[in-house]
Amino acid sequence: MSDRNIFVVGLDELNRARLEHLHGAEHYRFHGVIEPSEVYDTEIFPIEDMVSRAEAKLSAFGEPIDAIVGYMDFPVSTMLPLLCKRFGTRSTSLESLLKCEHKYWSRLVQREVIGDYIPRFTAFDPFDPQALHHIGEEGLYFPFFVKPIKSSGSRLGFRIESPEDFEHAVSRLQEDIGTISEPFNFVMEHANLPDEVRAIDGGHCMAEEIIGGWQCTVEGYVFQGEVVPYGIVDSIRYPQVLSFFHYRYPSRLPDHIQEKMRELTRLVMAHIGYDDAAFNIEYFWDEVQDRIWLLEINTRIAQSHCDLFEKVDGVSHQQVTVDLALGNMPDMPYRQGAFKVAAKFFYRVFFVDATVTRVPSMEEIDALQQAFPGTVIALQVDVGMRLSSLPEQDSYSFALAYVWMGADDDASLEANYARLAEQLHFEFEDIVG
Structure with a gap:
């Protein structure tokens, strides 16, 4: 069997070591494309230039390219469909990816099939002096949460309790949103978008009803149209603040709540048309109201969870990413760690x-x-x-x-x-x- 050439956007040494422990890794050769410092240690993302340089490196490779993968959020996640389409490797479509990552479009699509499990929401322009008034017209009142249409981690997310909080948040957003909006708009230009989505570009923000409770992440994948949730990780915060204390696997949620989250996951990801790629969905379970909320969909495995799956199940869930990119059903063990x-x-x-x-x-x-x-x-x-x-x-x-x-x-x-x-x-x- 000849070795398979797998290119990893932003490959660093920690993840190279994890990848080399995967099932079948003795037949894989992992190659880095785009330096990890360009996607890890910066908030500046010249994505057009990065895509151009990645294409040049891949074009110069003198052997078959079997897969192009990544395990990072923006900008890596949004680069992958562009690179995979260019070199004929497997990936979900750019449009299905944006139905997850463009937060306004994602809520519109979610509302079509699981409307009872998402908060009230609206988009707004942070440079519009009447933005707060327009948010109120949409039925959102204090407190609410604001974040960019395309956020990265928890950055530029704010809980709004008063007009003064909103003024502070908008000031920060006006100052910093360009670092995300400009590269995200470059990606949007390559997609076939509905008019109502194209009008809400990366310079816009979301206002959403406050949701909360026991937070968790459902890790899953879609292989040849079948949606497979394979693990749930609890996200535990420090008391009284939004900052995470730790992620814990496996989840301690009640079994019936976990099963309902898996059901919602299968429903929404099939509706989106996401395929042949990994994802994760963050949920809340409000124990008081016994209500489940979908927080957001991410178009990648959670890198933070790699070691958790290796410790408990026996291998990093990067196994899922690599197997899917090679056209194989993921070979994830269960409780063998x-x-x-x-x-x-x-x-x-x-x-x-x-x-x-x-x-x-x-x-x-x-x-x-x-x-x-x-x-x-x-x-x-x-x-x-x-x-x-x-x-x-x-x-x-x-x-x-x-x-x-x-x-x-x-x-x-x-x-x-x-x-x-x-x-x-x-x-x-x-x-x-």
Whole structure:
């Protein structure tokens, strides 16, 4: 069997190591296209230039190109259909991808089949001085949530409690939305869009009814038209704030709620026409009202969950991405990992800003990883870094480190992380509280 050439947009060493553990990886050769720093460590996305350079590199490759994949959100996710169409490799269509990633179009499509499970919503122009008035005309009143039509992570998302909150959010959006709107508009130009969607370009924002509850993510894929949800991961926040504390797998949601989420997932993804690609959908379960809400659809696996699936099921769910890109039904094991439960923890500080003066040494990191077998610690800051320079942060805190851990039960998992966190030593100066 000849080796298969798989190109990965933004391939870094952490994910190369994960990919090389996949089933069949001995027959795969992984090649990077576009440097990881261009999609990880920046908030500037010259997507037209990146697509052009990726095409040039792929065109110059002297062997067959069997797959082009990625595991990142914007801009990688939106580049893939363009590159795959150009080189004849498998991907869902650009239009079906945009029905997930263009948040206004996505809500319109969701409303057609699962209208009882989505919040009230409307689009608005952040540069329109009458924007707040128009939002009210659509029946949305304080509190509500605003975010760009194409958001990236939790960036530029705001809870609005008052006209003053809205004024602050709009000011930030006016200043920063261009970093996303311009490259996203480039992608939209390549798609066949309904007029009502084309009119709401990447410079627009969404206002949505506040939803909440127990948050989780359904990971799934579509293979030859069949929608397959294969795992549910809980997303647990710090008390009283929007920042994530950890992701936990498998979910502890009641079985009937998990099954209903799988049913909704199959319904909406089939309606969208998404095919031959991975996705995940974020949901809330409001325990008080016993109501499920669909938060958003992402057109990729959640990279944060790779280690969780490897620890619990036996292999990173990058297996799904690679298998689909090669035209194969995904070969995901189930509960064959070394741990019964796993989590990705976010070690955070809740500053407005600060300068980092100390981070844990590599010797300290290695000692902690040995003290807690199976643990992986990834620092996100360096000495001298200003926290406000960190990309892809929410509006309320900064993640200094990611910590993946496994255990035999939830109590042991959380206790082990608490012990580890006490030994992660960072120092700061010029703190703005």
